[in-house]
Amino acid sequence: MTPFEVVVRWNSSFLRGESLPEEERLASVHVLLQAVCDPETVRQFYRKGGAADGEERYRYPLFYVPPSDKGKKHVTLTRVTPRSHLFSANAYELEILGLLAILGRENELVHEMLSKTKERLSRTCFGRFCEDGECFETSIHVLRFWGRAFPDEMASLEKLLHGIKAHMGDRSRHSGTAFYYRLALSELPLDLVQSEIRSSQNELLRQLGKSYVMNSENDRYVNVMAKYILRNVLSRLPEYEYLKNREPYLSESDGRLHVDVYPLEYR
Structure with missing residues (x-):
């Protein structure tokens, strides 16, 4: 499996509330660590992005750069096709590192990569929140990564969340951007996000x-x-907790995907 296939596999499992066997966790960590890019590959990516020297390098990954695909940007987990290398590359690396934070934090190399990435992001505008261009979308990926890698650092999470909430409605966004934000809301500490979930519950x-x-x-x-x-976000509210066991299903009558949203006593 490629690193991103590993990411998709585990995210699918997390979304469904499924448990994967221990041997798969160990195998996945191995695949991801074996895929760390060598320094020359990273330098070549910097040069391609016009960030060969100085502080500008911190805007791009340290460990995982997207595979080259004839100049195409690597799509995100929620199938957004970025316009910039900045968004594409950061989304790619942060997905992998966020997963490693869950599956392999005890590994010394993982710990080092998380620490260095934390330092890198602290030197960027989108690591603290930025609404300009695709820095906005990148900030949402930083928010989810931070919640996975450093969930106790509430000040950083609050700053990112505040900026994203304030600017999400500035313009029309790709549906994948909105759903990635909701994905983050489904995972971040409940005390931090409950009011945001409640404000959009309808x-x-x-x-x-x-x-x-x-x-x-x-x-x-x-x-x-x-x-x-959507199910996982809503089920974090007490009155919708019953939704956490509801499964999407394909209706034979219309061939479309449905979820039953009301309590059984109302059906």
């Missing part, structure tokens, strides 16, 4: 109850993920 419930098409491979990936994200 829209979340509306989207969860809406049927989604399943006409393509992209539909089957994105729409299933979206349903699980």
Whole structure:
């Protein structure tokens, strides 16, 4: 498996609330550590992005750069195609490091990479929050990474969350950006995000109850993920806790993806 296939595999498991065997955890950590880029590959990526020297280098990954694909940007977990190398590369590395923070934190190399990435992000605008261009989307990925790698550092989380909340509605966003933000809300400390979830609960419930098409491979990936994200966010509120065991299903009547959103006594 490629590093990103490992990321997708484990994120799918987390979304569904499934447990994968210990041997798969160990194998996944091994795959990800074996995939750390050599320094020359990283330097070449810096040069390609115009950041060969100085502080500008901190805007780009230290350990994992996306695979080259004829100049195409690497898509994100929620299938956003970035316009910039900055967003594409940071999303790629932060997904891998965030997963390693969960699966292999006890590993000395993982600990070192997390520490150095924390230092790198502290030198960037998007690591503290920035609304300009795709720094905004990158800040959302930093928020989720930070929640996985450094969940007790509430001041940093609060600063990122405050900026994202304040600017999410500035302009039209890709649906994958909104769903990635909700994915972060489903994982961050509840005390930090409960008021944000509650303020949008009606829209979340509306989207969860809406049927989604399943006409393509992209539909089957994105729409299933979206349903699980919506379910997991809403089920963090006490009155919707019953949703945590509700599974998306394909209706025979219309061929669309559904989730039953109401308590059984109302059906």
